[in-house]
Amino acid sequence: MSLWPNARLPDLSGQTAVITGANSGIGYYAALEFARAGADVILACRSVERGKAALAGIEVQARGRARLELLDLADLESVRAFAARIAARQEAIDILLNNAGVMAPPTRQTTAQGFELQLGVNFLGHFLLTALLMEKLRKTRATRIIQVSSIAHRQGRMAWEDLQSERQYRAWNAYRQSKLAMLIFALELGRRAEAAGLKALSLAAHPGIAATELVRNGPGRNSLIGVLQNLAAPLIQQPGDAGAWPLILAGIDPAARQGAYYGPQGWLECRGLPGAAKAEPKALDKDAGQRLWDAAEQLTGTAFRLYP
Structure with missing residues (x-):
């Protein structure tokens, strides 16, 4: 893998990065580069087999600066167990990269707690994970909490009366x-952290359209959107490692500010060098932020407190 032109990661020795879905795709590439820069990387993966394969690759290329921890975001009990293990072993966490995701299962599926799978894995699991790790995330002034979004958020709508589809x-x-x-x-996390006087930065990033397994082999590949996307792939897609660039930049950008959003700089933010991305007004809506926060606390049964 190579980084973007003129990119150079700072020395991350002594820092700890937790990355969900780090066994493949953009999560793996981000984990590899953080480990190469000296960070101790925790690969939070659902599959033991695939997690071990990713760990082996990083150990060879980054001299063993990684370890595997099992995490199934489709089961909140697994999230709680994972967070408890990490809290017991780590004094602090410098980077939390909430990357794992599920894309467009053709039929409605549910998590262990009965949530619609995509809302449950992509959002609720990460909301709970962040809440449970907040004590460790507060331990360093340079903490970065990064949520992986998508250019698909532009067409998204919060179905408040039917969040579970x-x-x-x-x-x-x-x-x-x-x-x-x-x-x-x-x-919303950024606004709350700033109001509380926390130094932790809440950031977001998206990969554009990256040629990863999630896109190539996703359940939605045979839908009309999936077929059209595959036909247009040569024009709009970029390699999987390039899809990780915005995530990596969010983790190391010295000019990062609270609430910054990163993505590719090319046509429609589908591909290209990493930089500032555009968030739609509906994502910036403070009322939506409060409403989503309240809904997530209720659904996960957990009060998200920035302080104990």
Whole structure:
């Protein structure tokens, strides 16, 4: 893998990065580069087999600066167990990259707690994880909490009266909603951290359209949108490692400010060098931020406190 032209990561020795979905795609590439820069990386993965394969690759290329921890975001009990293990072993966390995701299952599926799968995995699992790790995230002035959104958030809509898609399930609508929720969450967390005087930066990033397994082999690949996307791939897609660039930049940008959003700088933010991305007004809506926060606390059964 190579970084973008003239990019150079700072020395991350002594820092700890937790990355969900780090066994493949943009999560793996981000984990590899953070480990190469000296960070101790925790690969939070659902699959033991795939997690071990990713760990082996990083150990070879980054001299063993990684370890595997099992995490199933489709089960809040797994999230709680993972957070408890990390809290017991880590004094502080410098980077939390909430990257793992599910894209457009053709039929409605649910998590262990009965949530619609995409809302549950992409957003609710990460909301709970961030809440449970907040004590460790407060321990360093340079903490960065990064939510991975998508250009799909532009067409997303929060179906407040049917967040779980119980009345009507449309795969891509549910996906867009989950990614809009991730961006709203990042911005609301940033506002709350700033109001509380915390130094932690809440950021967001998106990969554009990256040629990863999530896109190539996703359940939605045979839908009309999936077929059209595959036909247009040569024009709009970029390699999977390039899709990780905005995530990496969010993790190391010395000019980062609270609530910053990163993405590719090319046509429609589909591909290109990483830089500032555009968040739609609906993601910036403070009322939506409050409403989503309240809904997530209720659904996860957890009060998200920035202080004990």
